[in-house]
Amino acid sequence: MTLAEEHKLLACVHCGLCLEACPTYVLTGDENDSPRGRIYLMRAVEENKLSADSSTFKLHIDRCLGCRACEPVCPAGVQYGQLLEASRAELFEPDKKRGFTHRCLRLVLRHVWLHPARLRFAFSVSRMLRDSGVAGLLIRTRIPRLFSHRFEFALALLDSSSPVSLGSDTDVDSSTRRATEPVADEPSCNPTMLFAGCVGEGLFSRVNKATARVLNVNGFGTSLPEGQGCCGALHAHAGDLEGARTLARRNIEAFDDSENLPIITNAGGCGAMLATYGHLLADDSLFSEQATKFSARVRDVSQQLESVKLKEGLGQQSEMTTYDASCHLIYGQGATETPLKLLQAISDLNLVALEGSERCCGAAGIYNLLEPDMSQGVLQEKLAHVRETGAAILTTGNPGCQMQIGAGARLTGIPLRVCHPVELLDESYRRAGFYKESTEC
Ligand code: SF4
Ligand code: SF4
Structure with missing residues (x-):
C-alpha cells in the first residue's frame, strides 16, 4: 500500500x-x-500484525462486492474503493497462494483480456453459444445444474445478454432485425466519442447502437475511435493494477483529441473505471496529465443527455416497468437521477419504483462467479423486491447488472425482461418516427 493509501x-x-x-x-x-471490519484487517496487514496471506484477510477482502455503497454514508470521507483496490493488488501478487478460481482468473485477465484479438474470438464463441440457442437449451435441460450451480449460472448470464422484446407490437425477432445502424452524423451535430466497452461490443452491441441513435436524435454526433478496448475494471477489481494501467493507456491514446470531446459510456462499471484513470496513472510521468484530462471528459449517456431538453418518445407501454440503479453509476459517476430522466422522456411509460434500487444486485464484475453464495444472497433480496413491483420490464444502466438480474429472474421463474434505459428510449423514438428526422441536428 502506498503512503497515500495508508x-x-x-x-x-x-x-x-x-x-x-x-x-x-x-x-x-x-x-x-x-467496511469498518475490512479497514481493520487492512490496517492489521499494514502494521504487520496480520499476514496478507492469512485466510481471514483473503476471505473478507474477496467477499467485498466493491459496490462503494459505504462511501457516501461515511462522515470521514474514507475512499474505500481505492483502499480495496490496493488490498486486492496485494492479493494479486504472484507469491500469494490463491485457489483454483483465482488462478484461472489471473490466466484469463493476463492472457485473454489484454489481447484484443483473443478477446474478440472469445466473445464470438460466446455469441455463437448464445445466438444458436445452445446456452438456453442447456439451461432448460437442467443438466448444467448436475455439474455445478456456478456453471448453470454462467450459462444463464450469457443467455440473459440476448435481446428482449420491448413492446407489445414487436417480438424479439422483429426488434432485432430492424435497422440497427447508428443514424449518420451530420457535421452540424455536437460531436461526442463513444466508448464501446469489451462486453458492450462483445454481447451488447445493440445497446451501443441504440445509444448512438438516441444521442443523434437529441443533437449529438458520435464517433467510435479505433484502438479502444476494455476499460480495465475487471483487472482493477481483481487487483491486477498493471493490467488495468496497460488498458487505460491504450484507451487514452485512442481517445486523444485536441478538442476534449465528451467520452460517452452506457455501462456504469466502465464509466466508473474510466473516471478513475487519473488516480490509476497518477504516478505515470508520461500519462498522468492526459489521464486526468481523459477522466474529466467521461460521462454516462444519461448525463450527456441531461444537457439538452430530451425529445419525447412514444411508449405504448401498458406493461409495468421498473429501474434498478447500477452501484457504479451512482457511487462512481454520481448518476442517480439522470437515468430516470431517460425513462421519463417516454410519454406514457408505466414506471414503478423499485425498493432498494440503489443496493447492489450481486454482479460486481465477475463476483457472481467468484463468490457465488454471497452473490446469490444479495441477488435474492433484489429479486424479492422486483417481484413486489409486478414489473414485466426492468431497466438498468450496466451490462453486468442486466445479466445478473436477468439470469436470476430466469432461474427462479420470474417473467422479467431486462434492458438498458437507452434501449427503451430508442424503441420509443422508433415508434414516434424520430429516425426519419434524426439527421437534421
Ligand atoms: S460490499 Fe460494498 S458497501 Fe460493503 S465494504 Fe464492500 S464496497 Fe463497501
Ligand atoms: S463510516 Fe467511515 S469512518 Fe465510520 S466506520 Fe465506516 S469507513 Fe470508518
Missing part, C-alpha cells in the same frame, strides 16, 4: 455508520464483512 486507512474513525449500507454485512452480520 493515510486513507487512518481516516476511518470507526463510527460504524457504514455498516447498514454494506450488503455483505447485512447478509452475514459479521463485522469482518463490513
